[in-house]
Amino acid sequence: MLRRGWKETTESDWDFYWADREYIYELLDTVHLENTQRVNHYRNGRELCRKDLLIKNLKRAKRQMDKKASELDTTLGSYDFFPVTYILPGEYAIFVEEFKRNQGVWIMKPIGKAQGKGIFLFTKLSQISDWRTDFRWRPENQQVETYVVQRYISSPYLVGGKKFDLRLYALVPSFFPLEIYLFRGGFARFTNSRYSNNHSDIANSFIHLTNVAVQKTSDNYNKQHGGKWDLRNLKLYMMSKHGPERVNKLFYEIQLVIIKSLLSVEKIIMNDKHCFELYGYDIMIDENLKPWLLEVNASPSLSANTSSDYQLKCGMLNDMLDIIDLESRRPEGVVKEHVGGFDLVYRDGNVVKKNEGCMYTTFLGADWQRTPATRTGGTNST
Numbered sequence: 001m002l003r004r005g006w007k008e009t010t011e012s013d014w015d016f017y018w019a020d021r022e023y024i025y026e027l028l029d030t031v032h033l034e035n036t037q038r039v040n041h042y043r044n045g046r047e048l049c050r051k052d053l054l055i056k057n058l059k060r061a062k063r064q065m066d067k068k069a070s071e072l073d074t075t076l077g078s079y080d081f082f083p084v085t086y087i088l089p090g091e092y093a094i095f096v097e098e099f100k101r102n103q104g105v106w107i108m109k110p111i112g113k114a115q116g117k118g119i120f121l122f123t124k125l126s127q128i129s130d131w132r133t134d135f136r137w138r139p140e141n142q143q144v145e146t147y148v149v150q151r152y153i154s155s156p157y158l159v160g161g162k163k164f165d166l167r168l169y170a171l172v173p174s175f176f177p178l179e180i181y182l183f184r185g186g187f188a189r190f191t192n193s194r195y196s197n198n199h200s201d202i203a204n205s206f207i208h209l210t211n212v213a214v215q216k217t218s219d220n221y222n223k224q225h226g227g228k229w230d231l232r233n234l235k236l237y238m239m240s241k242h243g244p245e246r247v248n249k250l251f252y253e254i255q256l257v258i259i260k261s262l263l264s265v266e267k268i269i270m271n272d273k274h275c276f277e278l279y280g281y282d283i284m285i286d287e288n289l290k291p292w293l294l295e296v297n298a299s300p301s302l303s304a305n306t307s308s309d310y311q312l313k314c315g316m317l318n319d320m321l322d323i324i325d326l327e328s329r330r331p332e333g334v335v336k337e338h339v340g341g342f343d344l345v346y347r348d349g350n351v352v353k354k355n356e357g358c359m360y361t362t363f364l365g366a367d368w369q370r371t372p373a374t375r376t377g378g379t380n381s382t
Helices: 021-030 051-067 071-076 092-101 125-132 231-242 244-263 307-324
Strands: 085-088 106-110 120-122 147-151 162-175 178-183 187-190 228-230 277-285 291-297 342-347
Touching: 051 085, 051 147, 051 244, 051 291, 071 244, 085 092, 092 125, 162 231, 162 244, 162 307, 178 244, 178 307, 187 231, 228 231, 228 307, 231 244, 244 277, 244 291, 244 342, 307 342
Parallel strands: none
Antiparallel strands: 085 147, 106 120, 106 147, 162 178, 162 187, 162 277, 178 342, 187 228, 277 291
16 A cells, blocks of 8 residues: 555544454444545445354345346356355254254354354264353353354365365445456465365364464465465366366356355445445365355455465455545546456446357456566555
8 A cells, every 4th residue: 555655644534444344333333434535344244244144144045036036146046055054053953953854064163253263063963962061052141152053065176185265355346336346366275184074084173174274283284385276276277177168167156156145235235435345255166066155254364474375465455446446546437347356247237247259257267467566566656
């Protein structure tokens, strides 16, 4: 930001405020913002980014689609991209019925934690019973911690025998009309240990959890690449294995997953001209090349543990600021479809499509023309 000619200030006279969600929520509730001021979260963005609320909204959208499919719904496809999920403790009895019908491996996630904290896998209800007797579930505890329990994706797509998920980025400058920019770059986050679905390995976080915060504590952690692989390189690898047509279909389906998740909260999140949000999407691919949405992060990590990570994130932030356009470089009312590594994929009820006749239906994972400043990890000055 400083390289764009911006100045950091501690005064109340500011134009751009980047902070964590809770602080921005309080700011929006207590401070009158001027027309030129922008903040990096929507007032009730938790509807998309809190695990239990995300599931609630996705399930509602799925019911609505099943009841009355529109032309847009037909274009986007079904809401079958998230695992079978229940919210505990409220849906515990329903979950138990489902578990008895379809056992296997399930995963528990606390809704209020990040970086893999509090997550565990289980295969028996007795393991839940032990957890259920913990303090979280005592009747006298009025602040019961909410968890989501999901059917575990036991057959993930593997590279070199290791499990990974994708971290992708979507920018929403507006929810009314809904505008979605998808960043072409991203990365795969790998585990340090080879994958195993043996029940004896169920407690091994280095096998099952891809979170960098977890994997960097492993003795096998490689600081040089940080357990990450550039999205474009992953896409090229998969094309060599499965062919361009099949991989393009997969990446377009990933793009639709992101669009549909945002559509599920389009009428719920309170639009505000002062707000925008950069979301970090976590996507898993299974052995059948089907994408699964794991979660959406309102404050994706912008810290870098490798040089390529630094270049990617600095370039992305620079492109994001070009879209937000606080300097008013763009004529009023003009919406650009391509800004740096960002591509407009949805706007005001329409999926933005590439030119007819082009083999590829998504730019996700494609390269883009980066400025020299982006390549060295900097940003353009103004």
